[in-house]
Amino acid sequence: MNLLEIRNIHKEYYKGDKSAIIVLSNINFSVKKGECFIIIGPNGSGKTTLLKLIGLLELPTFGQILYNNKNLINISRKEKVNYRRKFSFVRQKPVVRNTSVFNNIAYGLKVRGMRSIDYQEEVNEIIQFSGLKGMEKKNARSLSGGEMQRVAIAMNFVISPELYLLDEVSANLDSMNLKLLDDFIMRIKQDKEKTIIMSTHDPLEAIKYADRIAVLNNGQITQIGRPNEIFTAPKDEFTALFVGYENILYGLAELDKATGLSQIKINDLIITAASQQEGEVKVCIRPESIGIAKEPPKNTSYRNTFKGFIENIRELGNICHLIVRCQSEKFLITITELSRKNLKLEIDSEVFINFKATDVKIL
Amino acid sequence: MPNEIIEGILEAIRLIFTFDPEVWGVIEVSFRVSLTSTFLAALVALPIGSFIGLRKFKGKNEITNLINTFMGFPPVVMGLLIYLLLSRNGPFGELGLLYSTSAMIIAQFLLAIPIIMGTAKAAIESVDPILKETVLSLGANERQLWWELIKHSKKSIIAGFLVAFGQAISEVGAVIIVGGNIRWETRTFTTSIVLQTRMGEFGMAIALGVILISITFIVNYGLTRLQARVD
């Protein structure tokens, strides 16, 4: 069952001269419980507005937002508060309340009617987790931007909502805070009861966290699908240009004692990656780092060589995309039109593809 | 004339430190009336004004215009209105409140309401809209949001209170009409200054003026310090 359904949402703002600016039009999608749904799009595409509409912070011009099959448009103020309490909303540029870090983080619990003695432990735990230990009594407004973002994230995570709305939270974060954000998101994703809707303009972030991705351009959704669909088969030029191309594979990583490298099993395919990771992983290989040949390569230093056949060819001016199927997986490979002609690569040609272990990026 | 000002200042110091009963009586009435009416007005106007600032509703612009108009309501006209209401042949004449501090409190209360209401409304509206969204998204209901915004606009609200208090203590037209400038009872700084000027006692008038300005300065200073501390 869908947790959230967005039906035909349309939003326009009115300027001073009463002329309308259409921010979102004809938006339709649904999100399942436990899913991580990512909205990707350039700045000004309407991501923030869409998240605000879902967070009940604004009203659409028309359309429906269904949560557990209940339409959230036109509900009473009281009900709206009750639904908002099931959500949280973290924004790119956080605003904190003009009080201590502790009180900021505790606020969500306090407004839900918890007494201060009851939430001490929870708040302290999240302060510890966010690396804010020792800053509890500081005024949150006196913190640096990164610390403030941590407070803002902690503020929303402590209330443990059903649905997390994250609006470009990773933008402007330094590596230390990115790591913390990553820990938080991973912690939510482990909990199958929690749902995330997140917006970003960073394709890698989308690949990393998304179960499904919606591409938003100029107020309209151009494509919705699993990450590998979006990144290997973009529906239109905008999507292709904006997200770029990536081969995305899902597998189980095991550490090979002999080499000290991860062996990732994807059905019958085993990929070696320059990493020590284990467990379920998501793997990215950029199409231009994959080599292709008609004969099995000899004396190659490439650790990964697979035999397959060309399933499809897309010509894009002087470069072209080849879709090569190796057993269960499809790989997108970019080569120049000239080398394709030289190699006489046609549909159904038998080929060998290879790539370095260092080009295998584990997310 | 400068001589009179210097003499007035010396006289002010003498009156204060010799605990002149008349002057202290005037101080007492002025502050009792101004502070009570301003507090009372704040009690009424703050919730209403901030609520208007909080919500969007039909007719909000009209209400805003009305508040702004009443912010500049001429005190003398207010005095006259209260006189007519409290006059024995008026609707509330039975109460016999004319020429009492109660009547003065009522007049200044009504004068202070639009000032405090208007500043509270503006203060709430000027809070960063992102803060409002943040507080809402953290699950605050309307009352909790309201309280949060009040806390964030404390400074402007205190400033509004100061303006209202300043107007109340320096106001003369309304209090002289409804209070009657009765010695020991309803005589304030300003009505006393009017009387002393009329009687040609410029020294005394200046002395009272000096005391009024000094005390208002101290009160303002105190409240401004408080304003700085609330941050």
Added chain:
Amino acid sequence: MSSRRPLKEFVGDHKTAIILAIIIIVGGSVGTYFVIDYLNAQNPEKITLATTTSTYDSGLLDYLLPKFTEQTGIQIKVLSVGTGTAIQYGKDGNVDVILVHSRSREDDFVNASLGVGGVPYGIYRACVMYNDFIIVGHESNPANLHPGENIITVMTKLRDAIDNGNMTFYSRGDGSGTHSKELALWNLIGVDPETRWKNQPDKYSETGEGMGTTLLITYEDAEAAHEGYTIIDRGTWLSLFEQYTTLKILAESIVGENYLLNPYGVIPINPILYPHVKYVSVCRFVGFLTSPYGQDLIDAYRKNNQVLFHADFGTCDHDTACTTTADEITIWKPYQIEFADLTV
């Protein structure tokens, strides 16, 4: 955690109760004011007197009233306003008694046919005292007034000097007793200043202010072309003249003429029209003012060693432009007995 923590928590957890308590405390204290003021208004031993600025500002009442309170225990709240306002306050029933100086309007005030439904606003007017008006101006005296001139000559000289642009006359213009006296004086020579010098403030200017302020304006108008004149009651003049060195008395009452005399009358508000007035206490007050003791006190009052008011109850004659009827004298006799044994 600091030691302030428990208090903050207490406040946090009892916010509603604390706000409620503040409302109750503030509301309660304001309510107390209202109740006290309400009870004061009901107290028969507290009466309100509306009088003119001239009696109050001259200090006469501050001198008289404590002696009355000492004897009777009755406290008097004094509203010092212009005669017109004092009479209006009386008509509205907002005061218990008035002490004013405008004989024609006082007569209207006690005239049954000008009251409400045949009931007059005030009853049993009594003469209390008189003082006199004087005409003051700058020493240069462009109107060329001389001592001992009769009022017709004085007003005619003023009119001509105004017409010739040699001076400015400053009128109170506020419906006060002084203002109505001034208009009556112009009327003696058939001049209506408000139409004759309409919109010519350099000739005839209405200040709309009290006596003190009007005198100040007159003093400050010392330009050669048109210097200021005004009419003022002697009491106010005596309390102010030292500050206005260039001003002097240019005309005053002469023997056998009462036009410049300024009689004061006291009138209780009619309890039939306004049952709430504290008529009994007011009667004791009028009894005090008209008693030999009260009259002696008035005659004995000095400001800057000058006599300001002359008592005239029951002795008034044509010279003071004031009469108290035999009926009124009879009415107030019983209320004067209370003060019979007192002497100044």
